[in-house]
Amino acid sequence: MAKHKWTAADVPAQNGRTAVVTGANTGIGFEAAKVLAARGAAVVLAVRDTAKGKAAAEKITSASPGADVRVQRLDLSSLDSIRTAADQLRADHNRIDLLINNAGVMYTPKQTTADGFELQFGTNHLGHFAFSGLLLDMLLPVPDSRVVTVSSVGHRIRAAIHFDDLNWERSYSRVGAYGQSKLANLLFTYELQRRLSGRGKTNALAAHPGASNTELMRNMPSVPRVAANLVVPLFAQPATEGALPTLRAATDPVALGGQYYGPSGFAEGRGAPVLVRSSAQSHDAELQRRLWTVSEELTGVKFPV
Template sequence: MSSEWTAAEMPDLSGSRVVVTGANSGLGFEATKAFARKGAHVVMACRSRERGREAMRGVRDEVPAASLTLGELDLADLDSVRAFAETFDEEFGALDVLCNNAGVMAIPRRETEQGYEMQFGVNHLGHFALTGLLFDALRESSGESRVVTQSSGVHENGEMDFDDIDGEDGYDEWEAYAQSKLSNLLFAYELQRRLDSGGIDEVTSVGCHPGYAATNLQRRGPEMSGSKLRLAAMRVANAVVAQSAEMGSLPMLYAATADDVEGGDYVGPTGLMGMRGYPGKVESSDLSHDEDDARRLWDLSEDRTGVAFER
Protein backbone atom coordinates (compact mmCIF):
# COMPACT_ATOMS: atom_id res chain seq x y z
CA MET A 1 0.00 0.00 0.00
CA SER A 2 1.11 3.54 -0.68
CA SER A 3 2.58 5.48 2.22
CA GLU A 4 0.22 8.29 1.21
CA TRP A 5 -3.00 6.27 0.97
CA THR A 6 -6.14 8.28 0.26
CA ALA A 7 -9.82 7.48 -0.20
CA ALA A 8 -9.25 7.45 -3.96
CA GLU A 9 -7.50 4.09 -3.48
CA MET A 10 -10.58 2.45 -1.99
CA PRO A 11 -11.94 -0.38 -4.16
CA ASP A 12 -15.24 -0.26 -5.98
CA LEU A 13 -17.94 -0.88 -3.38
CA SER A 14 -20.96 -1.20 -5.65
CA GLY A 15 -23.52 -3.54 -4.11
CA SER A 16 -22.06 -3.33 -0.61
CA ARG A 17 -23.91 -2.10 2.47
CA VAL A 18 -22.19 0.06 5.07
CA VAL A 19 -23.42 1.34 8.43
CA VAL A 20 -21.70 4.44 9.81
CA THR A 21 -22.67 5.60 13.29
CA GLY A 22 -22.44 9.33 13.88
CA ALA A 23 -22.68 9.92 10.13
CA ASN A 24 -24.17 13.39 10.36
CA SER A 25 -20.93 15.23 11.17
CA GLY A 26 -17.17 15.07 11.40
CA LEU A 27 -15.43 11.79 10.64
CA GLY A 28 -18.68 9.93 10.02
CA PHE A 29 -19.87 12.50 7.50
CA GLU A 30 -16.58 12.42 5.61
CA ALA A 31 -16.51 8.61 5.63
CA THR A 32 -20.09 8.50 4.34
CA LYS A 33 -19.14 10.65 1.35
CA ALA A 34 -16.12 8.46 0.60
CA PHE A 35 -18.09 5.21 0.81
CA ALA A 36 -20.85 6.69 -1.37
CA ARG A 37 -18.37 7.86 -4.01
CA LYS A 38 -17.23 4.26 -4.37
CA GLY A 39 -20.77 3.00 -4.88
CA ALA A 40 -21.66 1.64 -1.45
CA HIS A 41 -25.14 2.01 -0.01
CA VAL A 42 -24.57 3.81 3.29
CA VAL A 43 -26.94 3.66 6.22
CA MET A 44 -26.33 6.90 8.08
CA ALA A 45 -26.99 6.06 11.73
CA CYS A 46 -27.75 9.35 13.48
CA ARG A 47 -29.24 10.30 16.84
CA SER A 48 -31.14 13.26 15.39
CA ARG A 49 -33.32 12.69 12.33
CA GLU A 50 -33.25 16.42 11.60
CA ARG A 51 -29.46 16.61 11.60
CA GLY A 52 -29.35 13.33 9.71
CA ARG A 53 -31.58 14.68 6.94
CA GLU A 54 -29.43 17.81 6.72
CA ALA A 55 -26.31 15.64 6.47
CA MET A 56 -27.90 13.54 3.71
CA ARG A 57 -28.47 16.71 1.71
CA GLY A 58 -24.85 17.67 2.31
CA VAL A 59 -23.59 14.31 1.08
CA ARG A 60 -25.73 14.51 -2.06
CA ASP A 61 -24.51 18.04 -2.75
CA GLU A 62 -21.04 16.54 -3.22
CA VAL A 63 -22.00 13.03 -4.36
CA PRO A 64 -25.23 13.44 -6.35
CA ALA A 65 -25.55 9.71 -7.05
CA ALA A 66 -25.08 8.75 -3.39
CA SER A 67 -27.19 5.79 -2.27
CA LEU A 68 -28.21 6.56 1.30
CA THR A 69 -30.63 5.53 4.01
CA LEU A 70 -31.16 7.48 7.22
CA GLY A 71 -31.41 5.39 10.38
CA GLU A 72 -32.32 6.76 13.79
CA LEU A 73 -29.86 5.51 16.40
CA ASP A 74 -29.32 6.80 19.93
CA LEU A 75 -26.37 4.89 21.37
CA ALA A 76 -27.27 6.19 24.83
CA ASP A 77 -30.48 4.14 24.74
CA LEU A 78 -30.19 0.38 24.27
CA ASP A 79 -33.85 0.22 23.19
CA SER A 80 -32.97 2.53 20.30
CA VAL A 81 -30.01 0.30 19.40
CA ARG A 82 -32.29 -2.72 19.25
CA ALA A 83 -34.87 -0.89 17.16
CA PHE A 84 -32.20 0.25 14.69
CA ALA A 85 -30.82 -3.27 14.33
CA GLU A 86 -34.29 -4.76 13.82
CA THR A 87 -35.09 -2.19 11.13
CA PHE A 88 -31.77 -2.85 9.39
CA ASP A 89 -32.37 -6.60 9.36
CA GLU A 90 -35.83 -6.12 7.89
CA GLU A 91 -34.64 -3.79 5.13
CA PHE A 92 -31.23 -5.20 4.22
CA GLY A 93 -30.52 -8.57 5.83
CA ALA A 94 -26.77 -8.49 5.12
CA LEU A 95 -24.06 -6.02 6.14
CA ASP A 96 -20.58 -5.62 4.66
CA VAL A 97 -19.01 -2.92 6.85
CA LEU A 98 -19.99 -1.64 10.29
CA CYS A 99 -18.19 1.53 11.34
CA ASN A 100 -18.56 2.01 15.10
CA ASN A 101 -17.63 5.66 14.86
CA ALA A 102 -19.93 7.87 16.95
CA GLY A 103 -18.85 9.07 20.35
CA VAL A 104 -18.77 11.69 23.06
CA MET A 105 -15.60 13.12 24.58
CA ALA A 106 -14.72 14.53 28.00
CA ILE A 107 -18.22 15.60 28.96
CA PRO A 108 -19.57 16.35 32.46
CA ARG A 109 -20.95 13.25 34.12
CA ARG A 110 -24.22 12.16 32.57
CA GLU A 111 -26.03 8.83 32.45
CA THR A 112 -27.53 6.85 29.58
CA GLU A 113 -31.19 5.90 29.43
CA GLN A 114 -30.33 2.66 31.26
CA GLY A 115 -28.34 4.48 33.95
CA TYR A 116 -24.75 3.91 32.83
CA GLU A 117 -22.03 6.56 32.68
CA MET A 118 -22.50 8.31 29.36
CA GLN A 119 -19.02 8.04 27.81
CA PHE A 120 -18.68 4.34 28.63
CA GLY A 121 -22.30 3.79 27.63
CA VAL A 122 -22.20 5.56 24.27
CA ASN A 123 -18.64 4.93 23.16
CA HIS A 124 -18.49 1.28 24.20
CA LEU A 125 -21.73 -0.33 25.39
CA GLY A 126 -23.91 1.06 22.60
CA HIS A 127 -21.48 -0.12 19.94
CA PHE A 128 -20.98 -3.50 21.64
CA ALA A 129 -24.75 -4.03 21.54
CA LEU A 130 -25.05 -2.78 17.98
CA THR A 131 -22.31 -5.13 16.76
CA GLY A 132 -23.86 -8.10 18.50
CA LEU A 133 -27.34 -7.34 17.19
CA LEU A 134 -25.99 -6.98 13.63
CA PHE A 135 -23.69 -9.98 13.89
CA ASP A 136 -25.96 -12.27 11.87
CA ALA A 137 -26.19 -9.59 9.15
CA LEU A 138 -22.38 -9.35 9.09
CA ARG A 139 -22.18 -13.12 8.61
CA GLU A 140 -24.71 -12.91 5.76
CA SER A 141 -22.36 -10.75 3.66
CA SER A 142 -21.41 -12.38 0.38
CA GLY A 143 -17.72 -11.75 1.07
CA GLU A 144 -15.57 -10.72 4.01
CA SER A 145 -17.34 -8.24 6.28
CA ARG A 146 -15.56 -5.89 8.65
CA VAL A 147 -16.31 -4.33 12.02
CA VAL A 148 -14.28 -1.15 12.40
CA THR A 149 -14.24 0.34 15.89
CA GLN A 150 -13.06 3.92 16.35
CA SER A 151 -10.77 4.44 19.33
CA SER A 152 -8.44 7.35 20.12
CA GLY A 153 -4.80 7.94 20.93
CA VAL A 154 -6.10 8.95 24.36
CA HIS A 155 -6.71 5.25 25.03
CA GLU A 156 -3.03 5.13 26.00
CA ASN A 157 -3.94 7.07 29.16
CA GLY A 158 -6.79 4.72 29.97
CA GLU A 159 -7.17 2.11 32.68
CA MET A 160 -10.16 -0.12 33.36
CA ASP A 161 -11.67 0.64 36.76
CA PHE A 162 -14.04 -2.29 37.07
CA ASP A 163 -14.77 -1.40 40.71
CA ASP A 164 -16.17 1.98 39.66
CA ILE A 165 -16.78 1.67 35.92
CA ASP A 166 -19.47 4.36 36.01
CA GLY A 167 -17.47 6.91 37.96
CA GLU A 168 -19.98 7.03 40.81
CA ASP A 169 -17.33 7.25 43.52
CA GLY A 170 -15.18 9.73 41.62
CA TYR A 171 -15.55 11.10 38.12
CA ASP A 172 -12.93 12.72 35.94
CA GLU A 173 -14.17 13.47 32.43
CA TRP A 174 -10.84 12.74 30.72
CA GLU A 175 -10.22 9.55 32.70
CA ALA A 176 -13.71 8.36 31.76
CA TYR A 177 -13.07 9.18 28.12
CA ALA A 178 -9.73 7.35 28.12
CA GLN A 179 -11.38 4.32 29.76
CA SER A 180 -14.10 4.28 27.10
CA LYS A 181 -11.54 4.46 24.28
CA LEU A 182 -9.47 1.69 25.86
CA SER A 183 -12.71 -0.31 26.05
CA ASN A 184 -13.14 0.15 22.30
CA LEU A 185 -9.83 -1.58 21.62
CA LEU A 186 -10.28 -4.29 24.24
CA PHE A 187 -13.58 -5.05 22.49
CA ALA A 188 -12.15 -4.93 18.95
CA TYR A 189 -9.31 -7.30 19.80
CA GLU A 190 -11.44 -9.66 21.90
CA LEU A 191 -14.01 -9.85 19.13
CA GLN A 192 -11.29 -10.95 16.72
CA ARG A 193 -10.02 -13.56 19.18
CA ARG A 194 -13.55 -14.97 19.50
CA LEU A 195 -13.99 -14.99 15.73
CA ASP A 196 -10.73 -16.91 15.40
CA SER A 197 -11.58 -19.41 18.13
CA GLY A 198 -15.03 -19.94 16.62
CA GLY A 199 -13.66 -20.54 13.14
CA ILE A 200 -15.57 -17.54 11.79
CA ASP A 201 -13.37 -16.21 9.01
CA GLU A 202 -16.01 -14.24 7.11
CA VAL A 203 -16.03 -11.42 9.71
CA THR A 204 -12.98 -9.32 10.61
CA SER A 205 -12.63 -6.93 13.57
CA VAL A 206 -10.28 -3.95 13.29
CA GLY A 207 -9.53 -0.94 15.50
CA CYS A 208 -8.59 2.54 14.33
CA HIS A 209 -8.09 6.10 15.52
CA PRO A 210 -8.22 9.42 13.66
CA GLY A 211 -5.31 11.23 15.27
CA TYR A 212 -6.15 14.82 16.14
CA ALA A 213 -8.87 15.82 13.71
CA ALA A 214 -10.86 19.03 13.80
CA THR A 215 -14.47 18.00 14.47
CA ASN A 216 -17.38 19.01 16.69
CA LEU A 217 -16.35 16.30 19.16
CA GLN A 218 -13.89 18.56 20.96
CA ARG A 219 -16.45 21.34 21.37
CA ARG A 220 -19.20 19.47 23.19
CA GLY A 221 -17.42 18.91 26.51
CA PRO A 222 -16.50 22.56 27.06
CA GLU A 223 -19.95 23.67 25.93
CA MET A 224 -21.72 21.27 28.30
CA SER A 225 -19.53 22.32 31.22
CA GLY A 226 -19.85 26.01 30.36
CA SER A 227 -16.07 26.48 30.18
CA LYS A 228 -15.29 29.36 27.85
CA LEU A 229 -11.55 28.92 28.51
CA ARG A 230 -11.56 25.27 27.47
CA LEU A 231 -13.68 26.08 24.44
CA ALA A 232 -11.22 28.79 23.35
CA ALA A 233 -8.26 26.44 23.88
CA MET A 234 -9.92 23.73 21.79
CA ARG A 235 -10.57 26.18 18.98
CA VAL A 236 -6.93 27.25 18.94
CA ALA A 237 -5.71 23.65 19.01
CA ASN A 238 -8.07 22.68 16.19
CA ALA A 239 -6.81 25.57 14.10
CA VAL A 240 -3.10 25.07 14.79
CA VAL A 241 -2.51 21.34 15.44
CA ALA A 242 -5.43 19.38 14.07
CA GLN A 243 -5.74 17.88 10.63
CA SER A 244 -8.99 18.04 8.71
CA ALA A 245 -11.92 15.74 9.36
CA GLU A 246 -11.38 14.39 5.84
CA MET A 247 -7.83 13.32 6.75
CA GLY A 248 -9.04 12.07 10.12
CA SER A 249 -11.52 9.76 8.40
CA LEU A 250 -8.81 7.99 6.38
CA PRO A 251 -7.79 5.46 9.07
CA MET A 252 -11.41 4.30 9.35
CA LEU A 253 -11.72 4.03 5.57
CA TYR A 254 -8.40 2.18 5.32
CA ALA A 255 -9.44 -0.21 8.09
CA ALA A 256 -12.75 -0.81 6.33
CA THR A 257 -11.48 -1.43 2.81
CA ALA A 258 -7.70 -1.90 2.39
CA ASP A 259 -6.77 -5.38 1.25
CA ASP A 260 -3.75 -5.69 3.55
CA VAL A 261 -5.81 -5.22 6.72
CA GLU A 262 -6.08 -8.26 8.98
CA GLY A 263 -8.20 -9.02 12.00
CA GLY A 264 -6.86 -7.42 15.15
CA ASP A 265 -5.02 -4.66 13.30
CA TYR A 266 -4.97 -1.08 14.59
CA VAL A 267 -4.89 1.71 12.02
CA GLY A 268 -4.04 5.36 12.58
CA PRO A 269 -2.11 8.33 11.22
CA THR A 270 1.55 7.60 10.70
CA GLY A 271 2.83 11.18 10.91
CA LEU A 272 3.62 13.59 13.77
CA MET A 273 3.24 11.68 17.08
CA GLY A 274 0.35 9.73 15.62
CA MET A 275 -1.75 12.89 15.47
CA ARG A 276 -1.48 13.65 11.76
CA GLY A 277 -0.66 12.04 8.46
CA TYR A 278 -1.71 9.27 6.13
CA PRO A 279 -3.07 6.02 7.55
CA GLY A 280 -1.19 2.83 8.25
CA LYS A 281 -0.91 0.08 10.82
CA VAL A 282 0.17 1.37 14.23
CA GLU A 283 0.62 0.04 17.77
CA SER A 284 -1.75 0.41 20.69
CA SER A 285 -1.02 0.33 24.42
CA ASP A 286 -0.05 -2.81 26.32
CA LEU A 287 -3.25 -2.54 28.36
CA SER A 288 -5.33 -2.72 25.18
CA HIS A 289 -3.99 -6.25 24.69
CA ASP A 290 -4.79 -7.40 28.25
CA GLU A 291 -6.86 -10.52 27.61
CA ASP A 292 -8.08 -10.81 31.20
CA ASP A 293 -9.47 -7.26 31.10
CA ALA A 294 -10.95 -7.95 27.67
CA ARG A 295 -12.83 -11.02 28.90
CA ARG A 296 -14.01 -9.20 32.00
CA LEU A 297 -15.21 -6.27 29.90
CA TRP A 298 -16.98 -8.65 27.50
CA ASP A 299 -18.87 -10.36 30.34
CA LEU A 300 -19.83 -7.02 31.87
CA SER A 301 -20.98 -5.74 28.48
CA GLU A 302 -23.16 -8.79 27.83
CA ASP A 303 -24.69 -8.43 31.28
CA ARG A 304 -25.44 -4.73 30.87
CA THR A 305 -26.72 -4.83 27.30
CA GLY A 306 -28.42 -8.21 27.34
CA VAL A 307 -26.72 -8.91 23.99
CA ALA A 308 -24.84 -12.15 23.40
CA PHE A 309 -22.99 -12.78 20.14
CA GLU A 310 -24.27 -15.84 18.31
CA ARG A 311 -21.57 -18.22 17.07
Protein backbone atom coordinates in the same frame (compact mmCIF):
# COMPACT_ATOMS: atom_id res chain seq x y z
CA MET B 1 11.15 5.28 -4.61
CA ALA B 2 8.88 7.27 -2.30
CA LYS B 3 6.56 5.18 -0.17
CA HIS B 4 2.94 5.36 -1.31
CA LYS B 5 0.70 7.38 0.98
CA TRP B 6 -2.75 5.84 1.25
CA THR B 7 -5.56 8.29 0.40
CA ALA B 8 -9.28 8.22 -0.28
CA ALA B 9 -8.42 7.49 -3.91
CA ASP B 10 -7.21 4.06 -2.74
CA VAL B 11 -10.67 3.03 -1.52
CA PRO B 12 -11.72 0.26 -3.92
CA ALA B 13 -15.14 0.12 -5.57
CA GLN B 14 -17.87 -0.62 -3.04
CA ASN B 15 -20.71 -1.43 -5.45
CA GLY B 16 -23.11 -3.98 -4.02
CA ARG B 17 -21.88 -3.43 -0.48
CA THR B 18 -23.87 -1.99 2.41
CA ALA B 19 -22.18 0.16 5.05
CA VAL B 20 -23.70 1.30 8.33
CA VAL B 21 -21.87 4.26 9.88
CA THR B 22 -22.80 5.54 13.33
CA GLY B 23 -22.55 9.26 14.02
CA ALA B 24 -22.30 9.98 10.31
CA ASN B 25 -24.00 13.36 10.22
CA THR B 26 -20.77 15.23 10.98
CA GLY B 27 -17.02 14.94 11.35
CA ILE B 28 -15.05 11.85 10.39
CA GLY B 29 -18.19 9.71 10.26
CA PHE B 30 -19.68 11.98 7.63
CA GLU B 31 -16.47 12.07 5.61
CA ALA B 32 -16.12 8.28 5.70
CA ALA B 33 -19.76 7.84 4.64
CA LYS B 34 -19.29 10.36 1.84
CA VAL B 35 -16.33 8.45 0.38
CA LEU B 36 -18.05 5.07 0.70
CA ALA B 37 -21.14 6.40 -1.06
CA ALA B 38 -19.01 7.92 -3.84
CA ARG B 39 -17.40 4.49 -4.33
CA GLY B 40 -20.82 2.90 -4.81
CA ALA B 41 -21.76 1.56 -1.38
CA ALA B 42 -25.30 1.75 -0.08
CA VAL B 43 -24.71 3.80 3.07
CA VAL B 44 -26.86 4.05 6.19
CA LEU B 45 -26.24 7.10 8.36
CA ALA B 46 -27.11 5.86 11.85
CA VAL B 47 -27.59 9.08 13.81
CA ARG B 48 -29.35 10.42 16.87
CA ASP B 49 -30.71 13.55 15.15
CA THR B 50 -32.50 12.49 11.97
CA ALA B 51 -32.92 16.09 10.75
CA LYS B 52 -29.15 16.52 10.79
CA GLY B 53 -28.83 13.07 9.27
CA LYS B 54 -31.10 13.99 6.37
CA ALA B 55 -29.13 17.20 5.78
CA ALA B 56 -25.93 15.14 5.72
CA ALA B 57 -27.49 12.66 3.29
CA GLU B 58 -28.45 15.52 0.98
CA LYS B 59 -24.86 16.81 1.00
CA ILE B 60 -23.59 13.36 0.08
CA THR B 61 -26.07 12.85 -2.74
CA SER B 62 -25.36 16.35 -4.04
CA ALA B 63 -21.69 15.41 -4.30
CA SER B 64 -22.49 11.94 -5.70
CA PRO B 65 -25.79 12.05 -7.62
CA GLY B 66 -27.50 8.69 -7.57
CA ALA B 67 -25.77 7.58 -4.39
CA ASP B 68 -27.83 5.28 -2.14
CA VAL B 69 -27.85 7.03 1.25
CA ARG B 70 -30.41 6.40 3.97
CA VAL B 71 -30.90 7.68 7.50
CA GLN B 72 -31.60 5.50 10.51
CA ARG B 73 -32.31 6.96 13.93
CA LEU B 74 -29.92 5.57 16.53
CA ASP B 75 -29.36 6.88 20.05
CA LEU B 76 -26.42 4.93 21.43
CA SER B 77 -27.21 6.14 24.94
CA SER B 78 -30.45 4.12 24.94
CA LEU B 79 -30.62 0.33 24.69
CA ASP B 80 -34.25 0.62 23.57
CA SER B 81 -33.21 2.88 20.68
CA ILE B 82 -30.36 0.52 19.78
CA ARG B 83 -32.71 -2.48 19.63
CA THR B 84 -35.26 -0.53 17.58
CA ALA B 85 -32.59 0.60 15.12
CA ALA B 86 -31.18 -2.92 14.79
CA ASP B 87 -34.66 -4.33 14.16
CA GLN B 88 -35.28 -1.73 11.44
CA LEU B 89 -31.95 -2.40 9.76
CA ARG B 90 -32.72 -6.12 9.76
CA ALA B 91 -36.06 -5.39 8.13
CA ASP B 92 -34.56 -3.05 5.50
CA HIS B 93 -31.46 -5.03 4.53
CA ASN B 94 -30.54 -8.66 3.98
CA ARG B 95 -26.83 -8.13 4.66
CA ILE B 96 -24.32 -5.69 6.07
CA ASP B 97 -20.78 -5.54 4.70
CA LEU B 98 -19.34 -2.77 6.85
CA LEU B 99 -20.35 -1.72 10.34
CA ILE B 100 -18.39 1.37 11.33
CA ASN B 101 -18.74 2.19 15.02
CA ASN B 102 -17.75 5.84 14.76
CA ALA B 103 -20.10 7.88 16.98
CA GLY B 104 -18.85 9.13 20.30
CA VAL B 105 -18.92 11.75 23.01
CA MET B 106 -15.87 13.25 24.68
CA TYR B 107 -15.19 14.95 28.00
CA THR B 108 -18.84 15.36 28.88
CA PRO B 109 -19.96 16.63 32.30
CA LYS B 110 -21.04 13.83 34.61
CA GLN B 111 -24.21 12.37 33.07
CA THR B 112 -25.85 9.00 32.69
CA THR B 113 -27.51 7.26 29.76
CA ALA B 114 -31.17 6.29 29.67
CA ASP B 115 -30.11 2.98 31.22
CA GLY B 116 -28.05 4.52 34.01
CA PHE B 117 -24.55 4.06 32.57
CA GLU B 118 -21.92 6.80 32.72
CA LEU B 119 -22.46 8.67 29.46
CA GLN B 120 -19.05 8.24 27.81
CA PHE B 121 -18.69 4.54 28.68
CA GLY B 122 -22.36 3.89 27.94
CA THR B 123 -22.32 5.61 24.55
CA ASN B 124 -18.82 4.99 23.23
CA HIS B 125 -18.47 1.38 24.37
CA LEU B 126 -21.67 -0.24 25.64
CA GLY B 127 -23.85 1.32 22.94
CA HIS B 128 -21.59 0.09 20.15
CA PHE B 129 -21.11 -3.27 21.86
CA ALA B 130 -24.87 -3.82 21.91
CA PHE B 131 -25.39 -2.50 18.37
CA SER B 132 -22.64 -4.75 17.00
CA GLY B 133 -23.98 -7.79 18.80
CA LEU B 134 -27.49 -7.28 17.48
CA LEU B 135 -26.29 -6.92 13.88
CA LEU B 136 -23.34 -9.29 13.72
CA ASP B 137 -25.23 -12.23 12.22
CA MET B 138 -25.98 -9.98 9.22
CA LEU B 139 -22.25 -9.70 8.60
CA LEU B 140 -21.09 -13.24 9.34
CA PRO B 141 -22.10 -14.81 5.98
CA VAL B 142 -20.73 -11.87 3.96
CA PRO B 143 -17.24 -12.23 2.44
CA ASP B 144 -14.78 -9.59 3.68
CA SER B 145 -17.32 -8.04 6.02
CA ARG B 146 -15.82 -5.89 8.75
CA VAL B 147 -16.63 -4.29 12.08
CA VAL B 148 -14.49 -1.17 12.44
CA THR B 149 -14.53 0.62 15.78
CA VAL B 150 -13.07 4.09 16.19
CA SER B 151 -10.87 4.51 19.25
CA SER B 152 -8.53 7.39 20.15
CA VAL B 153 -5.06 8.23 21.39
CA GLY B 154 -7.08 8.93 24.54
CA HIS B 155 -7.03 5.19 25.22
CA ARG B 156 -3.56 5.83 26.69
CA ILE B 157 -4.46 8.84 28.84
CA ARG B 158 -5.53 8.08 32.41
CA ALA B 159 -7.14 4.98 30.96
CA ALA B 160 -8.19 1.91 32.91
CA ILE B 161 -11.30 -0.23 33.17
CA HIS B 162 -12.71 0.56 36.61
CA PHE B 163 -14.61 -2.66 37.21
CA ASP B 164 -15.30 -1.60 40.79
CA ASP B 165 -16.91 1.66 39.59
CA LEU B 166 -17.58 1.51 35.83
CA ASN B 167 -20.12 4.31 36.07
CA TRP B 168 -17.91 6.66 38.06
CA GLU B 169 -20.39 6.99 40.88
CA ARG B 170 -17.79 7.55 43.60
CA SER B 171 -15.87 10.26 41.76
CA TYR B 172 -15.80 11.55 38.21
CA SER B 173 -13.06 12.52 35.78
CA ARG B 174 -14.02 13.62 32.28
CA VAL B 175 -10.61 12.59 30.98
CA GLY B 176 -10.51 9.31 32.89
CA ALA B 177 -14.01 8.33 31.80
CA TYR B 178 -13.18 9.11 28.17
CA GLY B 179 -9.96 7.12 28.42
CA GLN B 180 -11.86 4.17 29.87
CA SER B 181 -14.36 4.23 27.00
CA LYS B 182 -11.69 4.42 24.29
CA LEU B 183 -9.64 1.66 25.90
CA ALA B 184 -12.85 -0.39 26.00
CA ASN B 185 -13.26 0.14 22.22
CA LEU B 186 -9.92 -1.58 21.63
CA LEU B 187 -10.47 -4.35 24.16
CA PHE B 188 -13.79 -5.04 22.42
CA THR B 189 -12.19 -5.10 18.97
CA TYR B 190 -9.44 -7.52 19.93
CA GLU B 191 -11.78 -9.87 21.79
CA LEU B 192 -14.29 -9.80 18.94
CA GLN B 193 -11.52 -10.66 16.49
CA ARG B 194 -10.43 -13.58 18.68
CA ARG B 195 -14.00 -14.89 18.61
CA LEU B 196 -14.25 -14.40 14.85
CA SER B 197 -10.94 -16.14 14.11
CA GLY B 198 -11.35 -19.18 11.93
CA ARG B 199 -14.77 -18.18 10.63
CA GLY B 200 -13.12 -16.79 7.53
CA LYS B 201 -15.49 -14.02 6.41
CA THR B 202 -15.85 -11.31 9.06
CA ASN B 203 -13.06 -9.38 10.77
CA ALA B 204 -12.86 -6.75 13.49
CA LEU B 205 -10.48 -3.81 13.18
CA ALA B 206 -9.95 -0.48 14.90
CA ALA B 207 -8.82 2.99 13.87
CA HIS B 208 -8.23 6.40 15.34
CA PRO B 209 -8.30 9.81 13.63
CA GLY B 210 -5.41 11.44 15.45
CA ALA B 211 -5.92 15.13 16.12
CA SER B 212 -8.84 15.99 13.86
CA ASN B 213 -10.71 19.25 13.71
CA THR B 214 -14.26 18.07 14.48
CA GLU B 215 -17.10 18.89 16.88
CA LEU B 216 -16.02 16.19 19.35
CA MET B 217 -14.55 18.70 21.82
CA ARG B 218 -17.75 20.67 22.18
CA ASN B 219 -18.33 19.23 25.67
CA MET B 220 -15.04 20.44 27.13
CA PRO B 221 -15.22 23.01 29.96
CA SER B 222 -15.38 26.55 28.59
CA VAL B 223 -11.81 27.73 29.32
CA PRO B 224 -9.96 24.70 27.89
CA ARG B 225 -12.44 24.60 25.01
CA VAL B 226 -11.57 28.17 24.03
CA ALA B 227 -7.88 27.31 24.21
CA ALA B 228 -8.43 24.16 22.17
CA ASN B 229 -10.37 26.07 19.53
CA LEU B 230 -7.37 28.37 19.12
CA VAL B 231 -4.68 25.68 19.15
CA VAL B 232 -6.28 22.64 17.50
CA PRO B 233 -6.61 24.19 14.01
CA LEU B 234 -2.85 24.80 14.03
CA PHE B 235 -1.97 21.16 14.61
CA ALA B 236 -5.03 19.09 13.69
CA GLN B 237 -5.86 17.69 10.29
CA PRO B 238 -9.25 18.25 8.67
CA ALA B 239 -11.97 15.65 9.09
CA THR B 240 -11.40 14.49 5.50
CA GLU B 241 -7.92 13.34 6.56
CA GLY B 242 -9.04 12.15 9.99
CA ALA B 243 -11.45 9.75 8.29
CA LEU B 244 -8.71 7.98 6.34
CA PRO B 245 -7.64 5.51 9.06
CA THR B 246 -11.28 4.42 9.38
CA LEU B 247 -11.61 4.06 5.61
CA ARG B 248 -8.39 2.09 5.33
CA ALA B 249 -9.44 -0.31 8.11
CA ALA B 250 -12.83 -0.70 6.42
CA THR B 251 -11.75 -1.13 2.80
CA ASP B 252 -8.07 -1.86 2.25
CA PRO B 253 -7.99 -5.35 0.71
CA VAL B 254 -4.81 -6.23 2.61
CA ALA B 255 -6.03 -5.06 6.04
CA LEU B 256 -6.32 -7.90 8.53
CA GLY B 257 -8.54 -8.60 11.51
CA GLY B 258 -7.20 -7.24 14.78
CA GLN B 259 -5.25 -4.43 13.12
CA TYR B 260 -5.31 -0.82 14.32
CA TYR B 261 -4.86 2.13 11.95
CA GLY B 262 -3.97 5.72 12.72
CA PRO B 263 -2.07 8.71 11.30
CA SER B 264 1.61 8.28 10.46
CA GLY B 265 2.88 11.60 11.77
CA PHE B 266 4.39 12.75 15.05
CA ALA B 267 2.54 11.28 18.05
CA GLU B 268 0.01 9.90 15.54
CA GLY B 269 -1.57 13.33 15.40
CA ARG B 270 -1.84 13.68 11.65
CA GLY B 271 -0.64 12.14 8.42
CA ALA B 272 -1.44 9.28 6.08
CA PRO B 273 -3.12 6.22 7.64
CA VAL B 274 -0.79 3.40 8.65
CA LEU B 275 -0.73 0.47 11.03
CA VAL B 276 -0.16 1.75 14.57
CA ARG B 277 0.25 0.14 17.97
CA SER B 278 -2.15 0.40 20.86
CA SER B 279 -1.21 0.23 24.52
CA ALA B 280 -0.04 -2.96 26.20
CA GLN B 281 -3.12 -2.75 28.40
CA SER B 282 -5.40 -2.98 25.37
CA HIS B 283 -3.81 -6.34 24.48
CA ASP B 284 -4.43 -7.88 27.92
CA ALA B 285 -6.47 -10.98 27.01
CA GLU B 286 -7.84 -11.43 30.53
CA LEU B 287 -8.99 -7.81 30.56
CA GLN B 288 -10.62 -8.27 27.16
CA ARG B 289 -12.58 -11.34 28.29
CA ARG B 290 -13.62 -9.76 31.57
CA LEU B 291 -14.90 -6.60 29.91
CA TRP B 292 -16.77 -8.71 27.33
CA THR B 293 -18.56 -10.67 30.04
CA VAL B 294 -19.49 -7.54 31.97
CA SER B 295 -20.68 -5.82 28.78
CA GLU B 296 -22.96 -8.74 27.93
CA GLU B 297 -24.39 -8.61 31.45
CA LEU B 298 -24.95 -4.84 31.38
CA THR B 299 -26.51 -4.69 27.91
CA GLY B 300 -28.29 -8.04 27.86
CA VAL B 301 -26.86 -8.63 24.36
CA LYS B 302 -25.23 -11.96 23.56
CA PHE B 303 -23.07 -12.29 20.45
CA PRO B 304 -23.51 -15.18 18.00
CA VAL B 305 -19.77 -15.94 18.28
